[in-house]
Structure formats: structure tokens, C-alpha cells
Amino acid sequence: MKSLHLFTFLSLLPLAVLSTVLVDYDAARGDAPSVMGHLNIEKAKGDRPKTEDDSLFIRTSVDPAGTPAAHFHRAKGNIRTEYHAMFYETEADKTYYIGYSFSLGVITHNLVLFQWKEFIEQELQRIPLNLEFDDDVLTFNYQAPGVNTKRVRYWGKKLEVGVKYDVGFVIHTGRSSETGWARLYWDGKPVKLEKGGYYVNGTMFQGQTDPKFGAYRGEEVEIDTYVYNVKIGSTWSDVKDVTG
Ligand SMILES: *[C@@H]1O[C@H](CO)[C@@H](O)[C@H](O)[C@H]1NC(C)=O
Numbered sequence: 001m002k003s004l005h006l007f008t009f010l011s012l013l014p015l016a017v018l019s020t021v022l023v024d025y026d027a028a029r030g031d032a033p034s035v036m037g038h039l040n041i042e043k044a045k046g047d048r049p050k051t052e053d054d055s056l057f058i059r060t061s062v063d064p065a066g067t068p069a070a071h072f073h074r075a076k077g078n079i080r081t082e083y084h085a086m087f088y089e090t091e092a093d094k095t096y097y098i099g100y101s102f103s104l105g106v107i108t109h110n111l112v113l114f115q116w117k118e119f120i121e122q123e124l125q126r127i128p129l130n131l132e133f134d135d136d137v138l139t140f141n142y143q144a145p146g147v148n149t150k151r152v153r154y155w156g157k158k159l160e161v162g163v164k165y166d167v168g169f170v171i172h173t174g175r176s177s178e179t180g181w182a183r184l185y186w187d188g189k190p191v192k193l194e195k196g197g198y199y200v201n202g203t204m205f206q207g208q209t210d211p212k213f214g215a216y217r218g219e220e221v222e223i224d225t226y227v228y229n230v231k232i233g234s235t236w237s238d239v240k241d242v243t244g
Contacts, residue, residue, distance in 0.1 A: 022096075023085050023232040025070070033058045033070040036083035036213060036230045043078050056081060058214065061226075063103055064162065069226035072215050076222045082214035085232060088119065090173060092205045098169040099231040099242025100213060104161050104224075107136050111218030113225070116171060116182075120207030123147070128204050129171070129182055133159075133218065140184050140191075142200045144177070154193045154200055155184060164228065166244035170236070173205035180204035188244030 025035040041056050042048050049056065055075035063069045072081040090096065100114065116129035125145040132139055132151075139156040143149055159165065166187050174180030182200040184191040190198050213230050215223045229242040 019233060019235040019238050021231065021233045021238050023230060025230040027068040027070055027228050033060060033083065037085035038083065038087040040080060040082040040084045040212065042080035045079055058083065063226040064105065067228070069228050072225045072227065074215060074219070074223040077219055079219045080216045082212045082216055085211045085213060085230060087210065088208055090208065090210050092173050092175055093179070095170060095172045095234070097233045097236050097239045098171065098211060099166070099229060099239035101164060101166045101228040101242055103164045103226045104159065105226065106221060106223055107133060107159060107161055108218040108221050109133055109135050111223065112216040113138070115212040115216065116204065116209060117212055118206045118209045124206045125203060128202065128209060129200070142202050145203050154195060155191055157186065166242065168239065168243035171204055173209065175203060175205050177202045185243050
């Protein structure tokens with residue numbers, strides 16, 4: 001009788017408030033990198049091999065200090081080692097909490113560490129959000145819908161190689177600039193943006209807009225990056241252990 005009551009009570013709770021961990025990669029636990037999502041590798045632009053080789057891979061390994069990590073490696077000239085997380089699974093009008101911890105073996109201009117990228121309606125909007133280096137400053141950018149829009153910087157921080165950084169994103173997948181927004185957390189603290197306030201108010205979803213983690217562009221040099229955790233959930237507490 002008692003358990004029946006409990007069951008009835010739980011079934012009445014609105015589903016949205018229940019926390020759900022959607023992606024949970026933890027290198028220290030020994031997880032395979034594929035826990036992050038769908039492998040996405042590219043040599044020269046458009047050359048997308050089906051399998052990894054020693055010039056282009058994401059492997060279970062350690063960082064240079066010996067800490068377990070997924071090692072993302074690209075020989076000079078190769079353009080992409082990424083995991084496309086939540087592969088065609090994100091939905092409009094939801095709030096996603098994302099934790100991402102990484103360190104860098106090299107820092108180079110135009111290297112992109114994170115993309116919030118559209119996959120179906122790319123003529124409407126391509127990459128609403130990204131983390132991209134401008135020289136040695138990692139910048140957080142928003143790009144509005146439209147073919148003639150430019151990527152707009154909201155924040156930047158000079159980074160160093162060999163340091164573990166914990167990043168958090170909260171992204172609300174509104175389809176308009178009135179309903180969509182994003183926030184950034186750095187080493188556990190909310191980031192005050194250069195334009196004032198804590199919100200990037202903008203369109204965050206078109207047909208299918210998903211997160212990508214790893215290393216894209218900056219192909220003029222050999223790239224090594226190390227990822228310790230990628231976690232995505234439906235509440236802040238789902239990812240708090242990763243965001244610092
Ligand atoms: C941005 O979005 C947040 C969250 O919905 C809201 O509280 C804030 O008022 C918005 N800011 C502007 C300038 O519209």
C-alpha cells in the first residue's frame with residue numbers, strides 16, 4: 001500500500017523538474033571517449049575518413065602530467081577531431097546544462113574548442129555559439145541567424161597550455177532572440193559578459209542544434225588537447241561536479 005502511494009505521488013511530479021543526465025563522460029572513471037557522442041573527424045576540408053589513424057584520433061590516454069584524459073590529436077593540416085554530442089537529439093524550448101573540462105597542449109589562432117551548431121537549417125543559422133581562440137585569448141561568441149551576420153564576441157580570456165579549465169554552459173533552446181539565451185560559467189563562477197549582464201539573448205535553435213566538443217580549425221599547427229569530462233543534464237546539479 002505504502003509503495004503504491006509513493007508511486008502515485010511520483011507519477012504526479014511534473015517531468016521537467018526531475019533531473020536527467022543526458023551525457024556523462026569521465027576520463028578518470030575509464031570511460032571510452034565514444035561516451036561523448038558521435039565521432040566527427042576530418043583531414044583536409046571535406047575529407048572525412050571513416051577510421052582514425054595516428055595523424056587524426058581521439059583516444060583514451062593521459063595528459064602530459066599523467067592524468068587520465070581523452071587525447072584529441074591532429075597532425076598539422078588536419079582540420080577536425082570532435083565529438084558531436086546528443087547527435088540529433090536536442091529539442092527546442094529546453095534548457096541544457098553542460099559541463100566541459102579540458103586542458104591544452106597547444107594554443108593557436110582560430111582553434112575552436114566548442115560549437116553549438118545547427119545541422120538541418122544551416123542556411124538560416126550555422127553556429128549560434130562557440131569557444132574560439134583569437135590569438136591566445138579564448139573567446140565566447142554568438143552568431144545571429146542570417147547569411148550576412150558576423151560572429152560577435154561576448155567574452156574572452158587568455159589561456160595557458162597545461163592548465164585544466166572547467167567550463168559550464170546553460171543554453172535555453174529558444175527559436176527567437178526573445179526566447180533563446182545562454183550563460184557561461186568559468187571554473188564554477190558565472191561569467192559577466194563584456195556587453196553587460198550574464199545572458200547572451202539570441203536564437204539558439206533552428207532545426208537541430210547540437211553541442212560539439214574537441215578541436216576544430218587552427219590547422220596550421222599540430223594540435224593536442226585533453227578532455228577530462230563532458231557532462232550534459234537538465235539541471236545545474238547534474239553538472240555541478242564538472243563545472244568546478
Ligand atoms: C535575456 O534572457 C533572460 C532569460 O530569459 C532574461 O531574464 C533577460 O531579461 C533577457 N535580457 C534581455 C536584455 O532581453
